[in-house]
Amino acid sequence: MLPPRMKMAITENPKKLANLIDLVNLPTPLRDFLGQSQISRLGCFMRVWSYIKTNNLQDPNNKNIVNCDEKLKSILLGKPQIELLELPVLIKLHFPKEPK
Amino acid sequence: MGKLPPSMRGAQFPVVVKSQQLPAAKPYYPAKIRNKLKPRITNCPPPPTPSIRFPSPHLSDAISIFNSLVSSNNSPPTLKFYNSILHSFSCIASPDDSISLMNHMFKAASSSSSFTPDRSTYHILLAHSASSLESIRHSLNLMISQGGFSPDKVTTDIAIRALCSSSSQLEEAVQLIKELSLKHSPPDSYTYNFLIKQLCRNRSLTTVHSFINDMKDAFGVKPDLVTYTILIDNVCNTKNLREATRLLGVLSDQGFKPDSYVYNTIMKGYCMLSQGSEVLKVYKKMEEEGVKPDIVTFNTLIYGLSKSGRVKYAKKFLAIMTEAGHFPDAVTYTSLMNGMCREGNALGALNLLVEMEQKGCTPNSCTYNTLLHGLCKARLLDKGIELFRVMKAGNMKLETGSYGTFLRALCRNGRVAEAYQVFDYAVESKSLTDISAYATLEATLKWLKKAKEQGLVV
Numbered sequence: 132m133l134p135p136r137m138k139m140a141i142t143e144n145p146k147k148l149a150n151l152i153d154l155v156n157l158p159t160p161l162r163d164f165l166g167q168s169q170i171s172r173l174g175c176f177m178r179v180w181s182y183i184k185t186n187n188l189q190d191p192n193n194k195n196i197v198n199c200d201e202k203l204k205s206i207l208l209g210k211p212q213i214e215l216l217e218l219p220v221l222i223k224l225h226f227p228k229e230p231k
Numbered sequence: 232m233g234k235l236p237p238s239m240r241g242a243q244f245p246v247v248v249k250s251q252q253l254p255a256a257k258p259y260y261p262a263k264i265r266n267k268l269k270p271r272i273t274n275c276p277p278p279p280t281p282s283i284r285f286p287s288p289h290l291s292d293a294i295s296i297f298n299s300l301v302s303s304n305n306s307p308p309t310l311k312f313y314n315s316i317l318h319s320f321s322c323i324a325s326p327d328d329s330i331s332l333m334n335h336m337f338k339a340a341s342s343s344s345s346f347t348p349d350r351s352t353y354h355i356l357l358a359h360s361a362s363s364l365e366s367i368r369h370s371l372n373l374m375i376s377q378g379g380f381s382p383d384k385v386t387t388d389i390a391i392r393a394l395c396s397s398s399s400q401l402e403e404a405v406q407l408i409k410e411l412s413l414k415h416s417p418p419d420s421y422t423y424n425f426l427i428k429q430l431c432r433n434r435s436l437t438t439v440h441s442f443i444n445d446m447k448d449a450f451g452v453k454p455d456l457v458t459y460t461i462l463i464d465n466v467c468n469t470k471n472l473r474e475a476t477r478l479l480g481v482l483s484d485q486g487f488k489p490d491s492y493v494y495n496t497i498m499k500g501y502c503m504l505s506q507g508s509e510v511l512k513v514y515k516k517m518e519e520e521g522v523k524p525d526i527v528t529f530n531t532l533i534y535g536l537s538k539s540g541r542v543k544y545a546k547k548f549l550a551i552m553t554e555a556g557h558f559p560d561a562v563t564y565t566s567l568m569n570g571m572c573r574e575g576n577a578l579g580a581l582n583l584l585v586e587m588e589q590k591g592c593t594p595n596s597c598t599y600n601t602l603l604h605g606l607c608k609a610r611l612l613d614k615g616i617e618l619f620r621v622m623k624a625g626n627m628k629l630e631t632g633s634y635g636t637f638l639r640a641l642c643r644n645g646r647v648a649e650a651y652q653v654f655d656y657a658v659e660s661k662s663l664t665d666i667s668a669y670a671t672l673e674a675t676l677k678w679l680k681k682a683k684e685q686g687l688v689v
Contacts, residue, residue, distance in 0.1 A: 151666055173669050180651070194648030215647045216680060219673045 150226065161225050164206050172226045179206070179222060189215075288324040294335055301339065313346055318355050326360035330373065350380050357389050364403040367394060382415045388422040395426065398433040405430075405442055409449070417450040424457050431465040439465075456487045460496055467500030475500055491517070491525050498531045507539030526557040533563055537570025545570060559587075565598045572605025580605050581614065596627040604633040607640035615640060619653070629653075629662040635671050642679045650675070 154169045162168055165178055183189065183197055190196040190212075197203075197213050207213055207221050285293055297316060301308060313336055321329035333356065336346055353374035360366035367390050374380050382390075387408065394404040404426060408418055418426075423446070430439045439462070446452040454462075459482045466474040475497055482489060494517050501509040514532055517524055524532075529552040536545035545567060549559055564587040568580040580602055584594060599622045606615040615637060622629070629637075634657055641650040650672065657668045 148666065148670075151670065173665060176669060177665070189648060195645070215651055216676050216683075219676055220680070 150228075155226055158225060160205050164202060172222065175225070176219060176222050179203075179218070285320050285323055288328070290324070290328045290331055293320050293324070293328070293332055297332070297336065298339070308346075310346070310349060310352075313348075314352055314355060317352065321355060321359035326356070326366040326370065329356055329359060330370070348378055350374075350378070350383075350386075353378055353380060354386065354389050357386065358393050360393065364394065364400065364407065367407065382411060384416055384419045384422070387411050387416070387418050388425075391418070391422050391426055395429045398429065401426075401429055401433060409445065412446075412450045412452070417446075417452050420455050420457065423452055424455075424461060427454075427458055428461050431461060436465075454485075456482070456490065456493070459487065460492050463493060464496045464499075467496055467503070470500070470503055472497075472500050472504065489520070489522070491522050491528060494522060495525075495527050495531055498528065498535065502531060502535035502538060505535075505539045507536050507541050507544075510535035510539075524555065526552070526560070529555075529557055530560070530562045530566065534566035534569075537566050537573070540570070540573065542567065542570040542574060542576075559590075559592065561587075561592060561595045561598055564592060564594070565601050568598065568605065569601050572601060572608065575609055577602070577605040577609035577611055577614075596622070596625075597630075599625075599627055600630045600633040603629075604636050607633075607636045610640070612640050612644055616649070623656060626660065628660055629657050631663060631667065631671075634663060634668070635675070638671060638675045639678075642675050647676070647679075 151173045152171045154171055156169055157165065157167075161170075161175070165175065170178070182203065186200065188197050188200060188203065190198055195215050197215060197218075199207060199211055199213060204211065206225070208224070213221065285296065287293075300316070304312075317329065317333055317336070320332055324332075333348065333352065337348070353370065356370045356373070357367065360370045371382060371386075371390065374382065374386070380386075390411070391404050391408055394400050394407060408422070408426060412418065427439060427442070430442060443454055443458075447454075459478060463475050463478050466472075466478065479489065479493070479497065482493070494513055498510050498513045501513065510532060514524070514528070517528070529548060533545045533548050533552075536542070536548070549563070549567070552559060552563075564583060568583055571577070571580040571583065584598070584602060587594060599618060603615055603618050603622070606612070606618060619637065634653070637653055638650050641647070641653065654668055654672045657663050658665055662668075663671075
């Protein structure tokens, strides 16, 4: 069962949640990175974040900063360094709003 | 700190919800009901002697397993043996297959030893034919025609409970209970109250009242004190205290004397509305009427007073309840801590944690969540992080509200990486669904970014 707040969120705003968990056809760079052609925004975030963790890409002096490797760069606008703060926003760029 | 986006504002004091359920959980089920439940369960027994797990729900597999079991056994199988096999099979198989298995047992047994299904055999079938009213009817007919047993109160109870396992079939349950009352015997108070509770939860008040009236007019089944407690609880949950007071009047008119369960329920209702003085009034009334308060009463009282900002008053009751022979438990202390955190006295709440542990009372996850929430609100992040470590070590779950507050506090202090770790923990420990954990994280980061751009957070 979903917790009550979740339920409220779903009934109040089904679209907001849908764009988190709906599967989306991916653009090529993301497809190469993830090795699959469809994923949800939530799943994508989890994969990228776990990629950062397994490859120890967080800056040892400031954990809030991620030093991108080549592979990560390719999906995050080619930035050499990103802040963890902007990670969700950068990932969201790959999941544009569908035209109504 | 910038303005909180509306998505976050909702996440306040989750603890409130939890701790009010705790004291309330007891009222509807007086111990007498539990005692009564036990003999019923033994009627359709959890497999006692041979506990067999059927690997597949297919009838043919089950029959071959059954045959091999019988042939490997030297002594003639007992009725218990048959029943437990039937029970294990019907747990996973369809009602029709279960009936077929019973028929097979019947045939197979008649040659070597006798297997005459008794009442409990049919009860097993009945308990597992939950899928529809028809299958219940079918099992009932089988019981009457093949077994020659007429349905008694226990049968009614099992059938109704089986039907009520999904809330979509309550109308069928009402229909069945009326039918059985007409043909055989009216339900006992346990079945009756069970159904009323289900109706209260899932249907409108009008449905409940028309059911009560129908039962009273047609079969003379009248609501008892437990019924009224359920009804009062239901209206209290919808914050309709006026109706609750009216019901209290009706109850007295019917010649019932309200017991501590009734009073506890009404007290809970006032707690939900944060009306501390009314809560106190209920307590005084109990004293006047000579109803002895129990631990739930005290917990509710302390919870209500803390919630409405009268922590000092609430603390006095700690001593009073100990005098009355009830020792404060985790719920009591958590309610108090909740009140103290609301006043902004998070350090005092932390001291209370020490005190409670000294007195040998173990805090639960709700206690820690309350404290975490309070500490973060009071900007004592370091203490909050320390507390979170303890929670992590104890594998305790985070609640939505304290999770959100903690994340915001971390982000506000520029500790985004740690916020990510908390997110990981929330997902790992399955405290929240991935979706809500992520949604909160995303919203928090978005808010932080905005605040940074406006120069509100460094």
